[in-house]
Amino acid sequence: MGTSAGTVAAGNDSRFSTVDGMTGGKISSSVVVNAGFSVGIGPRTTTEDNSAYLLAVSGSSPSGQxxxxNHYSWYAGYVRTGxxxxxxxxxxxxxxxMAVNDSGGTTREWAFNADGTxxxxxxxTTGSDERHKFDLEEISGALDKIAGLRCVTYSKWDSEVRHVGLIAQDVGAICPEAITISTEPVKFSDGREVAEFQFLDISGFTAAYAFQxxxxLHAKINELQDEIVKLSGSGS
Structure with missing residues (x-):
């Protein structure tokens, strides 16, 4: 009875060593899967792949890999993030x-790098449809304003990489709309903490002010050309 092989009472029921066939329920403690083995859902076969799984690579992967x-598959296409x-x-x-399921085997990547770039x-791309905007005011005096900006190369306290760009405080003095100020102190990897840290909408600012x-400049050139024509005519 209770001591028969292959029964729950004997402790060697094969169902103890697998979750196959189980349905529902909860696991009330941690579950650890060794590196090199994935945990996933959905079918992964030679004819169908609509799956998602999590994998910690086993062994020493090459640099950059x-x-x-997390891996999300849809047949020959997939998205992988990690x-x-x-x-x-x-x-x-x-x-x-992202590997696109197309004839060219297109693969795309978006990267958030360790140096903060x-x-x-x-x-x-950003939305810029006029139907989503109101209270438009055209910028004036852009040429004189941007002439006073510092265009600099610089280093950051928490990065060894040299950067190039503008200073948020400089831009904010002429275009406060391009600046967002953090409501909480921003902490950096070197331990520094900056209150009211300023973020710059560089793409919006440079597009608007550079084009303006x-x-x-175009208007000034036209004025000068008109003056040249007048001077040429008066001297003939």
Whole structure:
């Protein structure tokens, strides 16, 4: 009875070693899956792949490769997101990869790098439809305003990479709409903490002010050309 092999009472029921066939319920403690083995849902077969899984790579992956990631598959296409390693035990970047299920086998990547920069395979775009805007005011005096800006290269306290750009405080003095100020102190990897940290909408500011400055230059050139024509005519 209770001591028969293959029964619950004997303790060697094969159902103890697998979750196959189980339905519902809860696991009330931690579950650890060794590196190299994935935890996932959905079918993964040669004819159908509509699945998602989490994987910690087993062994030492090459520099720049994923060490752990979430993977979302739809047949031959997939999205993979996770950490890529550096040359040692450092993190190189957090990456989002998309393989498009097309004849060219297109793969795209968006990366958030360890130095604080970000980049992608394509252009970053923002909505700019006039129907979503109101109270429009055209910028004036852009040429004189941007002439006073400091255009600089610089280093950051928490990065070894040299950067190039503008200073938020300088831009805020002439275009406060381009500045967002944090409501909470911003903390950086070197331990520094900056209250009321200023963020700059660099794409919006440069697009508006640079184009307006070009328009103002164009108007000045036309004025000078008219003056030249007048002077040429008066001397004939």
């Amino acid at each position: 994923y060490v752990n990631f 950490i890529r390693r550096g040359s040692g035990q450092d993190i190189n970047r957090y990456s989002i990869s 970000a980049n992608g395979s394509g252009a970053w 400055a070009i328009k103002e």
